[in-house]
Amino acid sequence: MSYQKARERQSRQENYNTSELGNVTSSGKEINAIGVGEYREVPLIAPFGIRWNPPSGASVQLVKNWNMGSNIVAVGTIVDEEVPPGEVELYSMGGAKIRLKNNGDVVINELVVITKEGDITTPGSANIGESLSVGKNANVSGAVTASDFIRR
Template sequence: MDSYKRRRDRENKQVKSNNIELATVTSPDTGQGVNAQGVGEYREIPLVAPFGIRWNPPLGQNIQLIKNWNNGKAVVAVGTIVDQFLEPGESELFSIGGASIKCKANGEIEAKANGGATIECKSNGSVVINSLVEITKEGIIKAIDFESTVHGGVYYG
């Protein structure tokens, strides 16, 4: 099959396919958009996100494409498949390295570093660090579960 016929066949599949397609990232964004493989190969796909959020899907990640073949063959990537459950009304920012910030439906915020600290901003105004230390909104520092916690230089009372 010559290259012209392959190209025409691919374009026919693309035109007849839905306006939404799942594709796999073959090259992450390096400033020009991502490349992905779906029904066909797509190059330099712009990434779309809400204001204040930047994202760059890693190699091999499935992404959702929206296509508008009737208006200049425009294709944009609008998101990735959600692989973890969130409660209704929650949002989470996360990196491939394991860092995350979760805005909970009850108004609390939880920030985590991969293998490191967890910081929770509670709705009562307190801050909890690694489930071990609580700083109240009045600035009082409390040890949580003081008896079973290994510590140095901090004494009860």
């Protein structure tokens, strides 16, 4: 880009915001939002591997996308809960959560922990569908109930 074109673009940017906070009015693959103006069919931008769809009423950051002309894109929502630096949490409106922790653990819904070594712990009971296979050892604390029969 030439110096003159860069200066022209910079002068246009000084006349209005290139980023603003807006509220989602309609969700989907593209959203509608109200900020300084009303924006329709706003693309959602996210890192690779993450899909998101902010619900109506959510606040989103709207950014002017200079490479696409006068288009606005939505790049994120307001973070309402803090996670430790370096950790990532995926969550849904229904309350489901998956947190990738700095120590390598994966925590699901704040209950099930899968360590980087592969150990799985849960504070409650675990319901296993058809079968359960145990490698070498099974350590059990508490009662063991077999409702059918045990095979060898």
